Amino acid sequence: MKFSSRVVVVPQENIDTDQIIPARFLKVTDKVGIGSHLFEDRTEFQVEKGSQVLVAGNNFACGSSREHAVWALADFGFKAVVSTSFADIFRQNALKNGFLPIVVDPKTHALLKPGTLVTVDLAAQTLSIEGGPTVTFPIDSFAKTCILENLDELGYVLKHEAVISAFEKSA
Amino acid sequence: MKTLYDKIWDSHIVVPETDAPAILYIDLHLIHEVTTPQAFTGLRRRGLKVRRPDKTVATMDHSIPTTSRSLIGFDEIAANQVRTLAQNCKDFGIALYDLESPKQGIVHVIGPELGVTQPGKTIVCGDSHTSTHGAFGALAHGIGTSEVEMVLATQCLLQRKSKNSRVDFDGRLQPGVTAKDMILALIGKIGTGGGTGSVFEFMGTAVRGLDMEARMTICNMSIEGGARAGLVAPDDTTFQYLSGREFSPKAKSWDEAVARWKKLPSDDGAHYDHSITIDVNALEPMITYGTNPGMAIPLTGRVPQPQNDADAAALKYMALEPGQALLGHPVDVVFIGSCTNSRLSDLRNAAHLMKGRKVNSSVRMLVVPGSYEVKRQAEAEGLDKIFKEAGAEWREAGCSMCIAMNGDAVPAGKVAVSTSNRNFEGRQGRGARTLLASPLTAAASAVEGRVADPRRLGGLS
Numbered sequence: 001m002k003f004s005s006r007v008v009v010v011p012q013e014n015i016d017t018d019q020i021i022p023a024r025f026l027k028v029t030d031k032v033g034i035g036s037h038l039f040e041d042r043t044e045f046q047v048e049k050g051s052q053v054l055v056a057g058n059n060f061a062c063g064s065s066r067e068h069a070v071w072a073l074a075d076f077g078f079k080a081v082v083s084t085s086f087a088d089i090f091r092q093n094a095l096k097n098g099f100l101p102i103v104v105d106p107k108t109h110a111l112l113k114p115g116t117l118v119t120v121d122l123a124a125q126t127l128s129i130e131g132g133p134t135v136t137f138p139i140d141s142f143a144k145t146c147i148l149e150n151l152d153e154l155g156y157v158l159k160h161e162a163v164i165s166a167f168e169k170s171a
Numbered sequence: 172m173k174t175l176y177d178k179i180w181d182s183h184i185v186v187p188e189t190d191a192p193a194i195l196y197i198d199l200h201l202i203h204e205v206t207t208p209q210a211f212t213g214l215r216r217r218g219l220k221v222r223r224p225d226k227t228v229a230t231m232d233h234s235i236p237t238t239s240r241s242l243i244g245f246d247e248i249a250a251n252q253v254r255t256l257a258q259n260c261k262d263f264g265i266a267l268y269d270l271e272s273p274k275q276g277i278v279h280v281i282g283p284e285l286g287v288t289q290p291g292k293t294i295v296c297g298d299s300h301t302s303t304h305g306a307f308g309a310l311a312h313g314i315g316t317s318e319v320e321m322v323l324a325t326q327c328l329l330q331r332k333s334k335n336s337r338v339d340f341d342g343r344l345q346p347g348v349t350a351k352d353m354i355l356a357l358i359g360k361i362g363t364g365g366g367t368g369s370v371f372e373f374m375g376t377a378v379r380g381l382d383m384e385a386r387m388t389i390c391n392m393s394i395e396g397g398a399r400a401g402l403v404a405p406d407d408t409t410f411q412y413l414s415g416r417e418f419s420p421k422a423k424s425w426d427e428a429v430a431r432w433k434k435l436p437s438d439d440g441a442h443y444d445h446s447i448t449i450d451v452n453a454l455e456p457m458i459t460y461g462t463n464p465g466m467a468i469p470l471t472g473r474v475p476q477p478q479n480d481a482d483a484a485a486l487k488y489m490a491l492e493p494g495q496a497l498l499g500h501p502v503d504v505v506f507i508g509s510c511t512n513s514r515l516s517d518l519r520n521a522a523h524l525m526k527g528r529k530v531n532s533s534v535r536m537l538v539v540p541g542s543y544e545v546k547r548q549a550e551a552e553g554l555d556k557i558f559k560e561a562g563a564e565w566r567e568a569g570c571s572m573c574i575a576m577n578g579d580a581v582p583a584g585k586v587a588v589s590t591s592n593r594n595f596e597g598r599q600g601r602g603a604r605t606l607l608a609s610p611l612t613a614a615a616s617a618v619e620g621r622v623a624d625p626r627r628l629g630g631l632s
């Protein structure tokens with residue numbers, strides 16, 4: 001997984017899940033078209049289609065467990081969000097959808113201005129900034145393998161059926 | 172030497188963590204209408220069954236009406252989501268406490284009420300406030316919909332271990348100060364990301380002195396401090412609460428269970444990665460002024476100077492000025508409800524202050540019990556009469572104005588004092604301005620039509 005894109009920036013800190021996708025759009029029973037409500041109540045964010053990398057302020061996506069937040073970002077066309085930190089549940093939800101939560105240090109973060117061209121290389125775990133540095137970012141090794149090799153986490157756990165049954169018997 | 176978290180974690184490992192996360196066994200999976208439809212679609216696509224319907228409990232709470240217990244004439248998209256849950260539970264053999272059931276309620280209120288929430292269990296739900304159940308010494312946290320699908324299919328979760336954080340609340344609460352104020356004080360101190368990557372264990376004399384409902388209030392908002400789970404070690408208060416509940420162990424198995432549960436508390440000298448102490452002797456009622464729960468101050472305090480653009484934007488949204496006192500700030504709506512503060516003791520606290528008083532004519536007040544059972548108990552005590560006579564709306568059980576999915580919303584630009592857990596922009600309705608506080612503060616504010624100090628209304632012990 002390697003791609004280049006100009007970034008869109010929403011600099012605010014603590015952008016919560018209600019801002020990403022307001023609760024009134026959670027009444028759906030599927031994921032189709034959910035991206036059309038991304039940041040619906042935050043028109044000042046001016047997030048336009050066409051970019052694959054969103055840059056957001058610290059503690060991105062705090063709040064609820066709604067996976068709709070990831071679905072909305074992905075459906076809108078993003079493949080990654082860069083921030084200085086993410087809420088735990090969002091980070092896990094993101095990885096399960098092959099969506100990259102990229103953590104960088106504040107200095108690198110400050111270099112990412114609207115329209116900056118970046119290249120994300122998951123295999124190398126690098127974010128390269130045009131005319132700037134290439135930095136590495138951390139990512140859960142298992143999640144990385146799953147995304148790169150298109151492996152399915154549920155399939156992985158299902159393979160442990162026998163161990164799970166044994167655990168249930170012993171408990 | 173192990174912590175409570177270490178003990179629960181260790182006893183639920185099916186496959187230990189290697190390069191891959193551990194496979195953790197889940198004892199109880201709570202589900203509701205909003206975060207499950209896509210998970211059941213996934214199961215069907217793969218031709219999978221629910222592995223342990225007997226360890227899965229469903230209810231409807233988020234998007235249901237609270238004006239009546241019927242979907243007739245209700246928002247069609249929401250009604251469809253509710254019906255989808257009913258169909259999924261039927262197809263996959265899952266017990267559902269639906270709108271017709273006397274046991275329906277907010278998922279985090281009914282788990283403990285039914286006695287399915289028990290010490291030492293691993294509990295998950297597609298909802299971040301699953302942390303509530305940690306009050307029983309259960310490892311409980313919110314999961315996303317992909318994980319809901321995994322737990323339905325395998326009764327397991329892929330998980331890496333979090334860090335241990337201890338939070339000591341020491342001292343004695345003053346009258347008018349509650350568990351809600353304790354947790355708001357903590358989040359105000361550490362911020363909404365302060366607990367990221369860790370599990371809180373709440374301890375100290377002030378926590379030991381709390382009843383189970385108050386402990387639930389504290390654990391409920393662990394997620395607002397960034398921690399996925401919060402824990403309180405089980406003790407006699409826990410056992411007393413659980414004794415005799417529908418799904419609590421009975422007779423000989425009860426004694427065995429209690430003996431097991433007594434081994435759960437953290438060992439002396441167990442290691443914590445972080446620790447923080449809060450002295451509650453001087454704690455005042457707390458209230459939020461901004462757009463995340465970390466923006467909390469003592470009720471008698473003043474709105475702080477913004478430290479950055481985000482703070483400034485929050486104050487602008489809230490239409491508050493730095494240096495302004497919150498006491499006396501006009502209030503339009505008061506909401507008493509949500510999985511944070513909708514249990515019997517919360518309603519009793521609020522009713523106690525409301526008795527013989529009226530809701531100010533400028534205020535709309537909604538009281539929404541957390542479950543049908545809470546509603547019945549409150550009515551048996553006559554609390555509903557106190558609220559209704561005061562001029563408040565007495566509703567059916569559900570999430571209601573906490574998340575404003577069901578039409579119960581705060582109008583744009585209006586100020587609400589709410590006992591819920593999130594003051595995010597738009598959380599209680601587009602443009603709504605939320606001040607989070609305790610049921611006592613909310614009730615006092617309803618009476619005065621302004622943010623009010625419950626300690627000044629009198630009658631508090």
Ligand code: SF4
Pocket residue numbers: 232233277278279298300508509510511569570573574591592
């Ligand atoms: S009451 Fe509010 S926080 Fe609790 S489960 Fe319902 S929507 Fe979520």
